[in-house]
Each structure stands twice: as structure tokens, then as C-alpha cells.
Amino acid sequence: MTNAPYPASAGTSAAGKPTSQSPASLARRILLQGRYESLTMLRNGEQLILAVVLPLLALVGLTVTPFLDGLGASRINVAVPGILALCAMSTAFTGQGIATGFDRRYGVLRFLSTTPLGRTGLIAGKVLAVLVVLCLQVMVVTLVALPLGWQPPASGWLPGLFLLVLGAAAFTALGLLVAGTVRPEATLAITNLLWILLGVLGGIVIPADRLPAVAQSIVVYLPSGALGEALREAFMFGTVDVGAAFILLAWTVLAGAAAIRWFKWN
Amino acid sequence: MRSPESPVLTISGLIKDVGPLASLDGKMLRVVSGVSLVAERGQVTALLGANGAGKTTTIECAQGLQKRTGGNISLLGQDPGQAGAGLRARVGVMLQDGGLPPSARPIPLLRHIAGMYSRPRSVDDLVQRLGIDDFSRTSVRRLSGGQKQRLALAAALIGNPEVLFLDEPSAGLDPHSRQLVFDLIGELRHAGMGIILTTHLMDDAQRLADYVYIIDAGRNVAEGTVPQLLQRDPVVEEGLEHVRTLVFEAPAGLHLAGVLPANITVTETRAGSYVASGPLTPADLASLASWWAAHNIMPGSLSLQARSLEDVFLDVSGKDIR
Numbered sequence: 368m369t370n371a372p373y374p375a376s377a378g379t380s381a382a383g384k385p386t387s388q389s390p391a392s393l394a395r396r397i398l399l400q401g402r403y404e405s406l407t408m409l410r411n412g413e414q415l416i417l418a419v420v421l422p423l424l425a426l427v428g429l430t431v432t433p434f435l436d437g438l439g440a441s442r443i444n445v446a447v448p449g450i451l452a453l454c455a456m457s458t459a460f461t462g463q464g465i466a467t468g469f470d471r472r473y474g475v476l477r478f479l480s481t482t483p484l485g486r487t488g489l490i491a492g493k494v495l496a497v498l499v500v501l502c503l504q505v506m507v508v509t510l511v512a513l514p515l516g517w518q519p520p521a522s523g524w525l526p527g528l529f530l531l532v533l534g535a536a537a538f539t540a541l542g543l544l545v546a547g548t549v550r551p552e553a554t555l556a557i558t559n560l561l562w563i564l565l566g567v568l569g570g571i572v573i574p575a576d577r578l579p580a581v582a583q584s585i586v587v588y589l590p591s592g593a594l595g596e597a598l599r600e601a602f603m604f605g606t607v608d609v610g611a612a613f614i615l616l617a618w619t620v621l622a623g624a625a626a627i628r629w630f631k632w633n
Numbered sequence: 634m635r636s637p638e639s640p641v642l643t644i645s646g647l648i649k650d651v652g653p654l655a656s657l658d659g660k661m662l663r664v665v666s667g668v669s670l671v672a673e674r675g676q677v678t679a680l681l682g683a684n685g686a687g688k689t690t691t692i693e694c695a696q697g698l699q700k701r702t703g704g705n706i707s708l709l710g711q712d713p714g715q716a717g718a719g720l721r722a723r724v725g726v727m728l729q730d731g732g733l734p735p736s737a738r739p740i741p742l743l744r745h746i747a748g749m750y751s752r753p754r755s756v757d758d759l760v761q762r763l764g765i766d767d768f769s770r771t772s773v774r775r776l777s778g779g780q781k782q783r784l785a786l787a788a789a790l791i792g793n794p795e796v797l798f799l800d801e802p803s804a805g806l807d808p809h810s811r812q813l814v815f816d817l818i819g820e821l822r823h824a825g826m827g828i829i830l831t832t833h834l835m836d837d838a839q840r841l842a843d844y845v846y847i848i849d850a851g852r853n854v855a856e857g858t859v860p861q862l863l864q865r866d867p868v869v870e871e872g873l874e875h876v877r878t879l880v881f882e883a884p885a886g887l888h889l890a891g892v893l894p895a896n897i898t899v900t901e902t903r904a905g906s907y908v909a910s911g912p913l914t915p916a917d918l919a920s921l922a923s924w925w926a927a928h929n930i931m932p933g934s935l936s937l938q939a940r941s942l943e944d945v946f947l948d949v950s951g952k953d954i955r
Contacts, residue, residue: 388750388792389752396718396748475733477732483721
């Protein structure tokens with residue numbers, strides 16, 4: 368510790384006049400926050416289990432069991448799109464929702480919204496972090512799935528990745544809605560429970576056709592079912608499921624509007 | 634409200650309603666009703682009030698964290714409710730609960746926040762100045778209360794703000810850290826920063842503040858410099874002399890009735906400890922001293938106490954600050 372006196376002004380311009388502080392550019396602020404949030408997510412062990420380990424275990428499980436037999440050319444071709452959808456739900460909904468809930472509890476959201484980052488920059492940074500982690504998940508799943516015999520059509524990648532991002536947007540909005548309206552412990556319980564329920568019964572890794580008839584009619588309207596179906600269409604047949612895309616868009620808009628309306632910052 | 638010379642913050646007639654609350658049959662609760670204040674550049678302006686008085690709500694409206702129901706706020710000439718990053722870059726905020734991510738380590742966190750500004754202060758300088766290097770490898774969740782406070786102060790100062798909001802800055806600080814933080818606040822004030830301090834600690838306000846606003850039940854109840862507030866005396870205003878308290882220790886069980894005038898109350902608070910309070914005059918002190926001389930009593934200790942901000946607070950709000 369030293370007792371050096373505190374300088375009198377923030378800085379001086381070339382002309383020697385005191386200059387007032389200004390923010391870094393919006394893009395820089397968002398990139399910095401995105402990097403910070405991505406590193407925080409990747410350093411969190413529980414988060415990595417949810418984001419990488421469990422989806423890979425599910426992938427292996429679906430290729431060695433007969434659940435998906437008869438739905439496509441091979442088990443792995445049917446399984447991988449669902450696993451990618453599960454990755455989006457892990458990161459955007461459960462992981463990001465829990466992190467945001469606890470950030471809210473500890474006043475991190477309030478403090479950062481008083482800095483030049485602001486609320487918009489904070490949310491943009493979180494969305495960016497979700498996209499960064501999702502990119503890494505797609506790479507890992509692809510690297511594991513290709514040696515296992517995954518053969519997606521080349522024409523499937525563009526619509527597939529676009530729909531994956533749209534699904535991540537819907538789940539991010541839903542995660543923020545939960546994180547911003549209930550206690551962090553409740554966010555933890557709700558997002559983990561929904562991850563399991565939607566993962567098993569929500570049409571995400573197991574197609575709606577294989578679920579009980581009663582569930583089928585509901586599941587296709589859920590974000591999990593819509594994303595699972597849309598990614599299977601894209602990565603198995605190279606086609607775009609327009610209906611599912613609209614369902615995902617509707618979830619994004621509705622959950623986003625609800626989050627904007629009801630999100631409590633403190 | 635004082636007349637502004639170089640204000641950094643002006644609040645006039647602030648109103649804030651919260652709710653609707655189920656406990657009030659779905660009605661709104663008014664937590665701030667008409668608070669007004671001015672904070673000057675190069676001064677420490679304190680908002681003093683009990684917990685729940687409305688001071689944090691007032692300040693959060695000024696920081697743009699809460700939307701006001703009514704009234705006007707001008708922070709560096711702008712409405713904080715509509716403010717963009719340009720205004721936020723010129724304002725530093727230290728929140729009562731810190732607002733720092735528990736998993737973060739101090740120096741990477743400060744570097745991250747510094748990146749949000751075009752001309753941040755040197756992280757290394759702040760780290761050294763506030764003694765953060767002593768715990769730079771510890772994550773926020775494992776820091777002591779005082780270490781968290783020092784880190785939160787560094788985070789508020791990293792953008793070298795013109796206005797600094799400090800919410801209960803000495804909470805959890807050990808005496809050494811408190812002195813360190815108080816010295817720094819003094820220097821920042823001297824360097825021209827406008828500092829707005831919210832506290833329920835009389836001592837903080839008395840030691841740091843150039844001007845004090847006492848807030849109670851969502852309203853201004855008194856204001857002034859510390860000396861002005863200490864002179865403000867309801868008894869004086871009624872045309873009587875100053876209320877003073879004389880505290881002394883002497884043999885137990887003295888019968889002091891008749892030694893002092895009837896308007897001075899004398900209480901033996903515990904065996905051998907006496908408190909005389911009321912509009913004491915020099916003649917009263919002389920009478921008491923003569924009585925002691927006549928009875929060959931030498932008080933063990935003797936002190937005449939001036940009013941403290943706590944007494945002022947009790948007078949204006951009719952309740953204890955805590």
C-alpha cells in the first residue's frame with residue numbers, strides 16, 4: 368500500500384485541458400463482456416458437465432441402444448441433431464439461466480448496469496457467450512460424431528446452424544425470463560428439472576413420433592420439440608421445417624417480451 | 634435546499650412508489666415522498682438516515698437503477714433515467730452489497746471493468762493504493778467483508794469518475810482499512826470529485842461530509858454542514874440556552890437535588906455515574922463545583938458533551954438512527 372496522492376483529473380487532452388471520461392465503443396464493451404462470460408462458463412465444472420459431458424453420454428447412449436432404430440439411415444444420423452439441440456438447451460437455458468439468477472442475487476447485474484456496459488451491453492454479452500460456448504459444443508459433438516459414422520448432408524449445415532442459433536435465442540430468452548423473475552435457487556431447480564423433462568420427453572433427442580400419442584400433439588409446439596424436429600429435418604434431409612422455425616421464432620419473441628416486461632434487476 | 638454553485642447532482646421533489654403490494658390490499662407504497670438535494674463538485678455530500686428511510690432508493694433513482702415516479706433528477710446535467718453509456722462512464726458506483734461476481738479474482742475483474750472505459754485509471758496503481766495485492770489471488774467469494782469493500786471501491790474508481798456514489802462504504806472495514814478508505818475519499822474530494830455518501834453511521838458522516846441531508850420516512854428532515862447541524866438545537870430555537878450533557882463519576886448516592894436548577898435533570902445511571910442534562914449555564918457548573926468543594930468531593934471523571942449528529946437525528950426524526 369502506498370500513499371501516493373490521487374491525481375486531480377481523469378486525463379488531459381493534447382492541449383492540456385482536462386478531458387472527461389468516455390466509454391469504450393459499444394462493440395468493444397459487448398466483446399469484452401462476451402469473452403468474460405464465456406470464460407466464466409467454461410471454467411465452471413458443473414456447467415461443463417451439463418454442456419459437454421451429459422450430451423456426449425446421451426449421444427453414445429443413443430447409438431448403442433435401439434430407441435432410434437427405423438427413423439433414419441443410422442442411429443447416429445438421427446441422434447446427432449437432437450444432441451445439438453440438447454446442447455443449445457444446456458447452455459442457453461439451464462447454464463445461462465442459473466448464472467444470471469445468481470448474478471442477480473449478488474448484485475452483479477446492478478453493478479454492471481451502472482458501468483458503461485449498461486443493461487443492453489450486459490444482455491448482448493450474455494447472448495454472445497451463449498453463441499461462443501455453443502460453437503465449441505458443435506465442434507466437440509461433430510468431432511466425436513464423425514468417427515462414429517455421422518453423415519450429414521452438406522446442404523443441411525446452413526439451415527441447421529441457423530435453426531440452432533434461433534433455438535438458442537428462444538432458450539436464452541426463456542432462461543432470462545426464469546432468472547429474472549424467481550429466486551436463484553428456484554431458477555436452479557426449474558431449469559435443471561426442465562432440462563431433464565424436456566431432454567427425455569420434450570421431443571429434443573427422442574423424436575415426437577416415438578413418444579405417447581397424447582404427448583406428440585403438445586411436444587411439437589414446445590421449443591424443445593420444435594428445435595429437435597427442425598434440426599433433424601436439416602441434418603438428416605437438408606430441408607427446412609418452416610413450421611418449426613416459426614414456432615421457435617414465436618417462443619423467442621414471446622419469452623423475450625415477457626423477460627423485458629418482468630425481469631427484475633435487483 | 635442549498636443553492637448550487639457547481640452541482641454534480643440535483644434532485645428535486647423526488648417521489649418513488651413501489652408495488653402494488655399484497656400487504657396493502659394491492660395498493661402502491663410511497664417510499665420516497667419529495668426528497669430534494671444538491672451535491673457539489675469537490676465535496677462529500679452525505680445522506681444520513683436509518684435503514685428503510687429511503688436513502689438507497691433515492692440514490693438508486695439518481696444512478697438510473699430505479700425509475701422514479703415523480704420529481705426531477707439531474708446528474709451531470711442529464712436525466713439518469715434516460716442516460717446512455719456516455720453518462721455512465723463519468724459516474725462511479727460502489728454498491729452496498731458490492732455487486733462483484735463471486736467466482737472472479739480481483740485483478741482480472743478490475744481489468745475487465747477497466748476495458749469498458751476509453752481512459753481508465755491504472756489497475757496496478759489502484760491495486761497498490763487499496764492494498765488489493767494482498768489478496769489478489771483469492772476469489773471474491775472468499776474475501777472478507779473489508780476486502781470486498783476495498784475491491785468494490787476500486788471497481789467504482791477504475792473509470793476515474795467525476796461523480797462517485799458510495800453506499801455504506803465503511804461497512805465491514807477494520808480500523809486500518811477504514812482509515813485507508815477515508816484518506817482516499819478525502820483525496821478524491823480534494824481532486825474535485827463530487828462524492829455522494831449514503832450512511833446510517835453518524836461517525837462516517839461527521840468525519841467525511843461537507844454537507845449532510847438527514848432523510849427520514851422518505852422525506853428531508855434536516856440539512857446543513859456538520860457544524861450547522863450540531864448548532865441546530867430545538868431548545869435554542871425556543872429561546873432557551875444550549876442543551877448540554879455533563880457526565881461525571883463521584884461517590885454513589887449523592888443527593889444533588891437543589892444543587893442545580895429544576896430544568897436540569899440529574900440521573901445516577903449506575904452506582905457512582907451521573908448524567909446531568911438540560912440547558913446548563915456556566916453558573917450551574919460553578920454551583921455544582923462549589924457543592925463538591927463544600928463536601929470535599931473530587932469527581933473521578935468529568936466531561937461536558939456537545940451534541941452529536943446522533944442527538945440531531947433523534948431531535949429531527951424522533952427515533953434512534955439504528
